[in-house]
Amino acid sequence: MSLLPVTLYGDKILRKKVDKISDVDNETIKLISNMFDTMRNANGIGLAANQVGANKSIFVVDVSKVEGYEETKPVVFINPLIEKYSDEKIIFEEGCLSIPDIHGEVERPESVVIKYYDTDLRVQTLEANKLFARVIQHEFDHLQGILFTDLVDEEMKKKFKKPLQKIKKRKIEVSYPVSETIDYQIL
Ligand code: ZN
Numbered sequence: 001m002s003l004l005p006v007t008l009y010g011d012k013i014l015r016k017k018v019d020k021i022s023d024v025d026n027e028t029i030k031l032i033s034n035m036f037d038t039m040r041n042a043n044g045i046g047l048a049a050n051q052v053g054a055n056k057s058i059f060v061v062d063v064s065k066v067e068g069y070e071e072t073k074p075v076v077f078i079n080p081l082i083e084k085y086s087d088e089k090i091i092f093e094e095g096c097l098s099i100p101d102i103h104g105e106v107e108r109p110e111s112v113v114i115k116y117y118d119t120d121l122r123v124q125t126l127e128a129n130k131l132f133a134r135v136i137q138h139e140f141d142h143l144q145g146i147l148f149t150d151l152v153d154e155e156m157k158k159k160f161k162k163p164l165q166k167i168k169k170r171k172i173e174v175s176y177p178v179s180e181t182i183d184y185q186i187l
Helices: 026-041 130-143 154-168
Strands: 046-048 058-061 075-085 089-096 099-109 111-117 123-129
Touching: 026 046, 026 058, 046 130, 058 130, 075 130, 089 130, 099 130, 099 154, 111 130, 123 130
Parallel strands: none
Antiparallel strands: 046 058, 058 075, 075 111, 089 099, 111 123
């Protein structure tokens, strides 16, 4: 098991629109495996590549530990594109491994259809609902440089200001390995 440091709010790579990948080499397979280890070690249910400093269009999701989602298999999304959003939206509280100890309600479409490549670079299409759809949207946003704290209402944004500055200055305690500098980038 290999754990990678998780990038934190303030790290430049979290604000970058990551690059698509054209092949899945051994390095990428290793990265994906390490992303699953890193996510599970931190009790996360989704993780994007730029959250471990990698400039690659990849995210992983595993909601199988969540009640009601035991049958949902872990998925690796490569070069993903959300093709359809439902008109119906729901509000739900979100958190993020890159923004420890901060939670806020975000309104998002209830379901999505996402197209992506698997590790054999075959095109896949998946329809996701509720929590699964929410995690997918949250992680997809990461790959565009968007964080959930950008999507909360104005009142919440004000409330987040100070705690976010603390994270930026690393004046926090986190139970999993995190990046030490804001320029952390592995690939
Ligand atoms: Zn996140």
